[in-house]
Amino acid sequence: MTTHIHSERVRNRMKRRVALNKGLSGVFLLATTFGVFVLGVLFYQILTEGIPYINLDFLTGKLSTMPERAGIMGAILGTLWLMAVVIPVTIVLGVGTAIYNELYAKQGKLQKIIQTNISNLSGVPSIVYGILGMTIFASLLNLGSVVLAGGLTMSLLVLPIVIVSSQEALRAVPGYLSEASIGLGATKWQTIKNIILPAALPGILTGAILALSRAIGETAPLVVLGVPALLLPFPGGLFDRFTVLPMQIYYWTLDASLVEEYQFLASATIIVLLAMLFILNGTAIVIRNKFQRRY
Amino acid sequence: MVENNKESTSTVRVKSMIEQNRQKQSFRAVGEKAVPTVLLVIALISILTTIGIVFVLITETFEFFNRVSLVEFFTGTVLRPLSQDPKFGILPLINGTIISSVIAMLVAGPIGMMTAIYLSEYASDKARRVLKPVLELLAGIPTVVYGFFAFTFVTPFLRQFIPEMGATNILAPGLVMGVMIIPMIASLSEDAMNSVPNDMREGALALGSTKLEVTFKVIIPAAFSGIVAAFVLGISRAVGETMIVAIASGSSKNFIFDVTQSMQTMTAYVVEVAGGDTSPGSTIYYSLYAVAMTLFIFTLLMNILARYIARRFREEY
Secondary structure (H helix, E strand, O other), rough: OOOOOHHHHHHHHHHHHHHHHHHHHHHHHHHHHHHHHOOOOOOOHHHHHHHHHOOOOHHOOOOOHHHHHHHHHHHHHHHHHHHHHHHHHHHHHHHHHHHHHHHHOOOHHHHHHHHHHHHHHOOHHHHHHHHHHHHHHHHHOOOOOOHHHHHHHHHHHHHHHHHHHHHHHHHHOOHHHHHHHHHHOHHHHHHHHHHHHHHHHHHHHHHHHHHHHHHHHHHHEEEEEEOOOOOOOOOOOOOOOOOOHHHHHHHHHOOOOOOOOOHHHHHHHHHHHHHHHHHHHHHHHHHHHHHHOOO | HHHHHHHHHHHHHHHHHHHHHHHHHHHHHHHHHHHHHHHHHHHHHHHHHHHHHHHHHHHHHHHHHOOHHHHHHHOOOEEEOOOOOOEOOHHHHHHHHHHHHHHHHHHHHHHHHHHHHHHHHHHHHHHHHHHHHHHHHHOOOOOOHHHHHHHHHHHHHHHHHOOOOOOOOOOHHHHHHHHHHHHHHHHHHHHHHHHHHHHHHHHHHOOOOOOOHHHHHHHHOOOOHHHHHHHHHHHHHHHHHOOOOOOOOOOOOOOOHHHHHOOOOOHHHHHHHHHHOOEEEEEEEHHHHHHHHHHHHHHHHHHHHHHHHHHOOOOOO
8 A cells, every 4th residue: 555645736736825825925015015005195195285385475474364375383383382392301201210210220119110100101092191281281280271281291192202212222221331330430320421321312312303203293182282273473482372283284174174275274284294204203313323333 | 949839739739639529529429319319200200190190080080970870971872962951971982983993903904914924024125124114104194194184085085986975984084094003013013923033934934834824824823912912002092093083083973883974982072072162160071081081991901901912922932
């Protein structure tokens, strides 16, 4: 008795398996390019609708009830003011927390609580932060929907991003650098200040910029906070009412069902917002590639 | 004489230097002790944020349940906050949330997964270098822009094929939300698949498997916990997503299942009520907190579940 290998059958089976592999690899590639395709459609729509509306009057003008005369200077300034609050607050709180967690905290209960808490916070929907901001900053502290209230709300929202990326950056600094510094007689804080932080700076900055771009693109918390879209005087300080680019986009999109022109204004505003985000992210990439040292 | 003078000044200098140094060191020692305390206080702010969120939500939600019973809230299918005879049933909102999330996951799940498979198992280095940044770009687009896209492009586009579809509906925002979540599912799943050791891949290939068989019989089972965690996080993201639905799904509070019609999600309800002029102290104002609390608990549980799955069921190699 000998078992026969049906060479015909084996060959057919092999063919089928190889063909399936090839066919599905094409499907996988197609699925991967789906995202690229949608991005293309989105950019095409925004650019064709928005570009004709972008001019100096639009960029520097005030809001107007007439769509053809509306400008977004107020929203641009509002976004810049928001950044002016978010940058210092998140860097101080985020980097401070990261230094504590990575370099000072003992591996104990408290550190574990802080760590778990941060990863839970990063999953909280942004609108819940809006409710926090509305209740604590706007109502309880009686600030109203001003730059400071919006900025603090956004800072809390993006804080987990800054903390996590800063911790990663600090962790990536090799131990021998700090050991050498301690060995030369430097204290712990001197070592952190003069050795570890400078070495981790590119990583920290990259994370901070990414967090910032999240903050200036967010809308939901500000809607809840009561930030208006129609605002005639420009914001000039922390306690002024303000509006931001995403709010402008939101209201103009809603208005588009009434007057079509608002849709094009929204497109133009989206171009400005995306341009700001590209500049920020481009800066982050340059910092990452140019200054990130591998030890 | 002159030399002597020089000597005395230099002694003085050394002495004062020692003195200065001592002062500096004691100053430094104080600083050295103060720094960890200051940093601890800063680190506690993130905990304070959580306490703040929970405290705010709980106190105001309690006030809400003084006025509306728990049973009416969680089993009511009628939501009419603004009428003369207001009803506060959350089921229409939960229904809208589930439907939009399911639509989103039907898009993001398969496409994200296939993207992860392609990037991790099939793509050349060159293809990966081009495709990954594009996906990151997709992830970095503000949600309000996606909302704009759903409302002004996807809905009109779909209405060409489904004429009875409303100008606001749950289908278009659900689909767009899916596109938004693709990068998240793709990159988390890809991380999980990448962390499967190469020997396993090579072993299976050496035994004559095709790449497809390696992927489905070796890599995906080995990376399964990470992939499930990615899906759970994706669902949590879909549930918490606000602007897309706030713009494109309208504000109808009907308890219906027709995806071509307007429905409201929990997040969109919060936007509608908070964005409108509701006076603090009214029942509708407190309903905001009850809905947000439900949302908060749900997403928190999902995130804890995702972490638990990723850790508990991880295959160690």
